[in-house]
Amino acid sequence: MTDILRISGPLTLWLTAFSAVYGLQGLICSPRWAEAGLDLAAGRMALALAASLVLGLQVAFLLALRTTRFASCSGFVRTLSLGLSTVALVASAWTLIPVATTSACL
Amino acid sequence: MTALRLHRELTRIWASEPGWKGWFTTVNHNDLGRMFIVASIVFFVIGGVLAMLIRAQLASPRSAFMAPETYAQVFTMHGTIMMFLFAIPLIEGVAVYLLPKMLGTRDLAFPRLTAYGFWCYVLGGSLLILSLLLGIAPDSGWFMYPPLSSTLGSPGINSDFWLLGITFVEISAISAAVEITVTILRYRAPGMSLDRMPVYAWYILVVAVMILTGFPPMILGSILLELERAFGMPFFQVENGGDSLLWQHLFWLFGHPEVYIIFLPAAAVISTILPVMARTTLLGYGWVVAAAVSLGVLSFGIWVHHMFTTGIPHMGLAFFSAASTLVAVPTAVQIFAWIGTLWKGRPELHLPMLWILAFFATFVIGGLTGVMVAVVPFDWQVHDTHFVVAHLHYVLVGGFVFPMLAALYYWLPHVTGRRRFFKLGETAFWLIMVGFHITFLAVHWAGLLGQRRRTHTYDEGQGWEIINLIASIGGFVTAIGFALVILDIVVNAAVAVRGSRDPWQAGTLEWAMPTPPAAYNFASLPEIRSRDPLRDDPALPVRIARGEGWLGDASRGRRESLTVATATGEPAQVVVLPGNTGLPLLMAVTTGGIFVGMLLKLYWLVPLAALGVATLAARWAWGLGATRDEGPVEGRPGLVLALASESVDPPGWWGSLFLLLADATLLGSLLFGYAFLWTVAPNWPPPTWAEPGLLAPSLALVGAALSVTGIQLADLRLRQERGPWLGFLLGLAGSVALALAAGMVLLGTDPTAHAYNATLWVLGGFVVLHAGLAGLMTLYLTCRYAAGFVTGRRIGEARIVRLWTDYAAGTGLLALAAAWLPGAVA
Numbered sequence: 001m002t003d004i005l006r007i008s009g010p011l012t013l014w015l016t017a018f019s020a021v022y023g024l025q026g027l028i029c030s031p032r033w034a035e036a037g038l039d040l041a042a043g044r045m046a047l048a049l050a051a052s053l054v055l056g057l058q059v060a061f062l063l064a065l066r067t068t069r070f071a072s073c074s075g076f077v078r079t080l081s082l083g084l085s086t087v088a089l090v091a092s093a094w095t096l097i098p099v100a101t102t103s104a105c106l
Numbered sequence: 107m108t109a110l111r112l113h114r115e116l117t118r119i120w121a122s123e124p125g126w127k128g129w130f131t132t133v134n135h136n137d138l139g140r141m142f143i144v145a146s147i148v149f150f151v152i153g154g155v156l157a158m159l160i161r162a163q164l165a166s167p168r169s170a171f172m173a174p175e176t177y178a179q180v181f182t183m184h185g186t187i188m189m190f191l192f193a194i195p196l197i198e199g200v201a202v203y204l205l206p207k208m209l210g211t212r213d214l215a216f217p218r219l220t221a222y223g224f225w226c227y228v229l230g231g232s233l234l235i236l237s238l239l240l241g242i243a244p245d246s247g248w249f250m251y252p253p254l255s256s257t258l259g260s261p262g263i264n265s266d267f268w269l270l271g272i273t274f275v276e277i278s279a280i281s282a283a284v285e286i287t288v289t290i291l292r293y294r295a296p297g298m299s300l301d302r303m304p305v306y307a308w309y310i311l312v313v314a315v316m317i318l319t320g321f322p323p324m325i326l327g328s329i330l331l332e333l334e335r336a337f338g339m340p341f342f343q344v345e346n347g348g349d350s351l352l353w354q355h356l357f358w359l360f361g362h363p364e365v366y367i368i369f370l371p372a373a374a375v376i377s378t379i380l381p382v383m384a385r386t387t388l389l390g391y392g393w394v395v396a397a398a399v400s401l402g403v404l405s406f407g408i409w410v411h412h413m414f415t416t417g418i419p420h421m422g423l424a425f426f427s428a429a430s431t432l433v434a435v436p437t438a439v440q441i442f443a444w445i446g447t448l449w450k451g452r453p454e455l456h457l458p459m460l461w462i463l464a465f466f467a468t469f470v471i472g473g474l475t476g477v478m479v480a481v482v483p484f485d486w487q488v489h490d491t492h493f494v495v496a497h498l499h500y501v502l503v504g505g506f507v508f509p510m511l512a513a514l515y516y517w518l519p520h521v522t523g524r525r526r527f528f529k530l531g532e533t534a535f536w537l538i539m540v541g542f543h544i545t546f547l548a549v550h551w552a553g554l555l556g557q558r559r560r561t562h563t564y565d566e567g568q569g570w571e572i573i574n575l576i577a578s579i580g581g582f583v584t585a586i587g588f589a590l591v592i593l594d595i596v597v598n599a600a601v602a603v604r605g606s607r608d609p610w611q612a613g614t615l616e617w618a619m620p621t622p623p624a625a626y627n628f629a630s631l632p633e634i635r636s637r638d639p640l641r642d643d644p645a646l647p648v649r650i651a652r653g654e655g656w657l658g659d660a661s662r663g664r665r666e667s668l669t670v671a672t673a674t675g676e677p678a679q680v681v682v683l684p685g686n687t688g689l690p691l692l693m694a695v696t697t698g699g700i701f702v703g704m705l706l707k708l709y710w711l712v713p714l715a716a717l718g719v720a721t722l723a724a725r726w727a728w729g730l731g732a733t734r735d736e737g738p739v740e741g742r743p744g745l746v747l748a749l750a751s752e753s754v755d756p757p758g759w760w761g762s763l764f765l766l767l768a769d770a771t772l773l774g775s776l777l778f779g780y781a782f783l784w785t786v787a788p789n790w791p792p793p794t795w796a797e798p799g800l801l802a803p804s805l806a807l808v809g810a811a812l813s814v815t816g817i818q819l820a821d822l823r824l825r826q827e828r829g830p831w832l833g834f835l836l837g838l839a840g841s842v843a844l845a846l847a848a849g850m851v852l853l854g855t856d857p858t859a860h861a862y863n864a865t866l867w868v869l870g871g872f873v874v875l876h877a878g879l880a881g882l883m884t885l886y887l888t889c890r891y892a893a894g895f896v897t898g899r900r901i902g903e904a905r906i907v908r909l910w911t912d913y914a915a916g917t918g919l920l921a922l923a924a925a926w927l928p929g930a931v932a
Contacts, residue, residue, distance in 0.1 A: 003300065003673040004291070008315075011403035018407045018429070023781065025421050030785040074673055076301035076392065083396045091404065091432055098424030105419045 003072050006081040010061050010088035017054040018095055024050055029105035043104055051096040058089040109651045112629050115660035120212070120625035123686050131686040133217035134625050138224050139203025140521065145228055146196040147592070152235065153187035156180050158585055161545075165578035167566045177562035178245035179264070183238050185248025189364070190272055191231045193506060194317075197371040198223070198282040200513060201310050203521075205286065207616035208304045210295025210634060212627050212657075212667040215288040215757050217683055218690050218726065223281035225694030230274030230701070237267040244268035247560055249357050250331070252342040252350045257335050263705065266335060269328040270701045276321055277697065280768055283317035286310055288760045292669040292678075295615065296656055297634040299675040304614050304637070305388060308395045309374030312402040313367055318764055320363035320406070322772035326779070327356035330868070336704065339857045339864035341779075347861035349787035351416060352779050358409035359775065366405040368502060370398060372509035373440055376462055379516050380444055382612045383459040384451025387638065390443040397436035397443075404433050414485045423482050430480035437473060441466075456610075457531050461512035464539050468504025472497060475550070490560075493553025496546045503542060511591065516610065518598065523621040525605030530594035537587030544580030548573045607647065613638025618647040630658030630742075631668055634675065656742045668741065669750060669757065679750040680739050681757060684729065693722045724886055730758075731903065733894040756902035759909060766913050773872060773917055777924055780865050784928075792862035795929035796855060806847035806922050810915035812840025813880060817911045820887075820904060827898045834888045837911060841881030844918050848873030851925050869925045873918040880914035883907045 027033055028043030062085040064070045065078075072078045122132035132138065159180050163171045172180065202220055206213055214220055237243040244264050246255035255265045290311045294303065330341040331353065340346035342353055381388045388394060410418065410426040444466075453459065475497040479485045488494060519525060552573045557564060564570055608617040618640050619627060630653045636642045653659065656677065657666050665683040670676060699715030702708070731751050738746040750756045784790060813836075820833025851870035855863045887907045890896050896903050 001672055007399060008403075011400060015403055015406050018425070022410075022422060022425055023778075025419070025425075026782070027785050029419055032785055072673075074300065076299075077673065080392060080396055080399075083392075084399055087396070087400050087436075091429075094432055095407065095425055095428045097428060098421045102420045102424045104421050 003074060003077045003081075006065065006070075006072055006077060007084060010058065010065075010081070010085040011091070013057060013061060014054075014088040014091050014095075017050075017057070017092065021047065021050050021054065021096060021099070025104060040104060047099045047104065051099045054092050054096065055089070058085070058092050061085055062089055109629065109653070112653045112658065112660060113624065113651070116626040116629060117624060119660060119663060119665055122625065128686070130691050131688045133221045133684065133686060133690065135202050135206055135214050135217065135220060136623055136625060136627075138220045139199050139201075142195055142199025142202055142224055142227070145224075145231070146192050146199055149187050149191035149195070149231060149235075151592070153184050153192055154585060154588060156184040156187070158581060160184060161578040161581035163562060164564075164574045166575065167564050167571055169563055172562065174562045175245065176241075178560075179238065179241070179243040181560060182244045182247055182268075183234070186234065186244065186268065186272070187231075188502075189248060189368075190275055191227075191234070193368045193502070194279055195227055195231075196510060197313065197368070198227075198279065200371070200375075200510075201286055201313075202282065204517070204616060205289055205307065205310060206293070207619065207623065207627055208306055208614050209290065209293060210298060210615045210628065210632055210639075211289070211293040212631070213665070213683055214285050215293055216285045216761060218687065219281050219285050219761075221690035222693055223278035225691045226281070226697060227275050227278035229694055229698045230271050230278070233274065233698075233701070233705075234267060234271040237264070237271070242267070249361065250353075251357075252331060252334075252353050255331065256342055256350075258343075266332065266705050269332045269335070270705050273325055273328045273332075274698065274701045276325055279317050279321055280765070283314040283321075283768070284761050284764045286314040287318070287764045288757055290314070291672045292757065292760060293667060293681075294670050294675055295631050295634045296668065296670060296677040297675050298670070300673055301392075302634055302637050302675065305377045305391060305394060306374045306614075309370050309377065309398050312398050313370045313374075315764075315767075316363050316367050316370075316402050316405070318768040319771045320360050320367060322360075322768050323356045323775040324360035326772050326775045327353055327360075330356075330779070332704065333864070333868070336707070337857065339867065340861050341783075341864055343861075344788055346859070347783065347787055347789045347792055348864075349783060349861075351413070351786070352782055354413050354416065355409070355782060356775060356779060358412045359406075359778075361412060362409045363402075363405045365501065366401055369505045370402065372465070372506045373398065375509045375513040375516075376444060376465065377440070378614065379458050379512055380462055381447050381451065382516075382610050383456060383462070384448050384453045385611075386447060386451030387613075388443065389446035389450060390439075391637070393439055394443050397439040400436040401433060401440075404429065404436065408433065411480055411485070414482050415489045427480055427482050431477065434473070434477060441470070456515075457526075457535065458512040458516040460532070460535050461508050461515065464535070465504060465508040465512070468500055468508060468542070472500030472502075472504050476501060488553055490558055491553035492549045492557045492559055495559050496549035496553060499542075499546050499549070503546075514591075514595065517616075518595065519605045519609045520616060520621050520623070522599045522602070523604060524598060524602040525609060526598045527602040528594060528597050530590050530597070534587045534590035534594060537590065538584050539587075541580045541583030541585075541587055545577045545584060546580075548577035548580065552577070608640065611641075613641030615639060618650055620651075626665075628655070629653050630655035632656075658742065659740070662739070668747070677741055677745075677747055679753050679756075680741060680747045681750040689722065689726055693719065693726065696722055720882065727886070728890075731890075731895045731900060735897065735899050751902060752899050754901055754905055756906070759902060759906050762906050762909050766909070769876075769913075770917065773921065776865075776868060776872065777921075780869075780924060783861050783865065787861065789860075790862070791928075791932075792860040795862075795932045796851065796866055796925060797929045798926035802847045802850040803922070803926060805843050805850070806919060809840045809843030809845075809847055809877070810919050812836050813844060813877075813884075813911050814840070814915045816840050817884065817904070817908045821901070821908055824891075824896065824901055824904055825898050830891060830904075831888075834884055834891075837884045838881055838888075841877045841884060841911070841914065844915065845874045845877035845881070848877065848918065848922060851922065866925050869921045873914075873921050876914040877918055880907075880911040883910050 065081050065085050122128040122134050163169050242264055244267055246260055253259050290307050333339040334341050340348045342348045342350045407429040411430045552570050557570050629651050632650050632655045667681050669679045671678050696715055696718040700712050703711030738748050741747040816833050816836030820830035823830040848870045851866050855866055857864045857867040
């Protein structure tokens with residue numbers, strides 16, 4: 001079961017983080033954000049922080065899977081989990097580029 | 107024991123009942139796999155006839171062939187049947203038939219669940235076909251967008267058939283996904299570690315987990331829309347705090363992964379058949395597995411690309427446009443792995459290979475038009491046109507139907523034990539290929555010229571006449587081709603000559619048995635040392651038949667199989683599987699009572715049927731286990747293993763774990779919907795927030811704590827061989843308290859007044875249902891203990907109840923916190 005978690009963990013983290021950042025963007029663009037006394041600049045900051053956190057977590061996951069403590073005993077699972085962790089890191093970077101490049105609520 | 111005597115003994119133990127009764131009482135995966143496949147082909151034929159009606163209608167402008175109302179029902183049912191009654195059940199059927207054989211085991215993890223799923227599918231599907239025959243079929247498109255599908259746009263019973271019928275059918279998908287997941291993770295031949303697993307099993311594992319996490323959002327959406335239609339709970343009505351876009355989110359949270367749920371099994375088939383046809387092994391096994399897992403997860407992050415025209419801000423569009431382009435990468439990894447496999451092998455052009463080549467040509471075109479519609483400005487231009495219709499047919503027919511035809515011809519000798527003799531299949535291949543491309547290249551063209559989809563006719567003079575006529579002619583050629591395929595299969599299955607055991611010289615285990623296969627698959631379970639065991643050891647089938655592997659002794663006279671450690675494939679337990687029974691059919695019919703009661707507004711029938719289901723479920727589970735300790739049993743001479751019923755993690759625990767994964771996804775989708783309405787829907791906040799006070803939250807906390815600690819205490823006392831009564835009592839009291847606390851959410855709240863109130867009712871109902879279920883399971887466990895089924899050694903059932911109770915307490919607190927938090931903060 002732990003090996004299945006090693007394999008499925010990184011991309012599941014990507015999916016969770018991606019959905020959460022999308023949700024945050026929805027919240028920032030909603031009336032609730034303004035009602036809380038926050039503006040779009042604060043929203044942009046929150047999005048940038050969230051994206052940085054996601055990337056940091058993905059890097060941490062990748063590094064952890066290389067350590068003897070968290071790596072699998074099976075060579076196949078170790079290679080597969082490292083490969084998928086790299087995919088998750090690249091996917092996070094690619095799909096969160098809009099945080100830095102496009103308007104948030106137009 | 108000689109091979110023949112062993113065969114006779116095992117046949118006596120594993121065979122289905124003879125005659126017509128066997129159809130209704132079989133739980134064997136060979137029978138049920140074939141029944142799934144045949145039923146899905148019947149539905150495919152019905153869906154195909156509807157497709158021909160559509161093409162007949164569109165063949166000429168201003169056609170009077172069908173009235174607009176009829177056309178709406180026909181195109182809705184065509185999509186619905188092909189997606190829900192053909193594609194998914196065919197995937198299930200093929201997996202049900204093949205997986206145990208490829209994994210080197212005797213049956214799926216939960217044979218009765220296979221049968222229950224099959225009967226739910228047939229009954230639910232028949233309900234939908236009945237609506238078509240009565241002229242009251244769903245008519246709002248296969249994705250049922252409200253308000254068109256709500257009582258405003260569809261006041262009749264039409265949409266109810268879809269919402270209830272499809273939910274009924276999806277019980278089958280969830281059932282199959284649970285048992286496929288558990289089977290792949292635990293029911294493999296000894297020694298089959300994860301890296302020795304057939305690539306087909308990897309793909310199907312990914313697909314099964316996708317079904318468990320992809321279907322619940324749509325099931326939730328169907329429940330919410332039916333609640334709105336039946337009881338006026340306004341989840342999708344803007345004036346009362348709802349939002350019709352919520353449906354689109356929930357539907358496409360399911361709908362886009364669904365595309366990959368359909369494609370990945372086809373990719374599994376290609377990755378299995380292609381190396382055999384190329385006389386080599388799959389290039390880049392690890393890369394292909396990584397690509398399948400990546401594609402499975404990435405497909406959940408692109409649902410909004412079906413909603414590019416709904417006014418989403420640029421950043422949201424950009425997120426999903428980026429994610430949509432990303433999926434091309436793992437898809438390309440697979441395509442290149444297949445091309446590489448062809449390159450390194452010596453391909454032979456048999457009929458399955460022809461279909462795989464047709465797949466390459468067609469799916470790549472569909473993939474390229476997919477990249478086109480992933481680009482937002484292009485999508486805005488072609489949205490809701492026939493271009494999208496053509497794209498999805500290239501992807502689904504090219505990416506699913508063609509590989510499945512390859513699978514059909516590849517495994518036909520296995521199912522029938524015969525060698526194909528009549529060669530109608532080649533003629534059918536060319537008719538389908540040419541007909542399909544004529545049709546859908548033309549449909550692309552009509553879409554680019556602006557022809558809208560779901561419109562029953564068009565005027566002359568728009569330049570679409572000749573294109574549509576060509577498309578319709580192509581459609582009928584395709585239909586003739588499919589009719590020839592069916593004729594070819596029937597004729598070859600019935601009268602062709604007997605074939606050899608492994609006609610393709612494949613290396614996977616399903617060919618290591620006589621064909622057609624015996625009910626028990628393997629006379630003994632082989633020890634696996636490579637990914638292609640049959641290729642590496644051609645004498646393996648003989649040794650299996652002689653009973654020289656695991657469980658090669660039938661003297662215990664019961665249906666036995668093995669479970670293994672998930673990663674390493676080390677043998678772990680001996681499992682005793684249940685025999686033939688009509689209980690799954692009875693349970694499916696009773697479950698149908700719930701849906702029919704809702705459909706016909708016979709609400710008295712709903713609780714009655716639910717009670718019937720609970721009673722039958724108790725009867726179902728009561729037949730398992732034993733009242734005496736048997737101790738370890740011999741797995742092979744000199745090696746003993748524990749019985750699963752005397753282990754701490756029996757298969758039922760694993761099944762529960764994955765079923766709860768689906769349930770947790772449903773709750774997650776509900777919380778997502780709640781957050782969506784709160785942030786995006788107009789007419790929020792609601793007039794009043796629910797105020798929790800002190801009593802209800804205290805009751806919930808005490809209830810959750812009692813139910814968790816109670817069942818833990820019972821577990822501990824059972825292990826110490828002491829009386830667990832106090833633990834059972836505390837657990838029961840905790841579940842009742844939690845249900846009462848949730849019930850207080852509903853009190854004094856009018857669910858029809860605002861979407862917020864309606865959401866509170868669903869959250870509260872979720873907690874009541876789960877706490878009630880945990881309470882019933884604790885009560886059941888108490889009875890089992892009193893009857894002598896549960897002891898310190900036979901602790902598995904207590905572990906299962908503990909899992910459910912912990913889950914009910916955890917999700918109960920989460921759901922109630924979500925319900926009360928806004929009121930507490932306000």
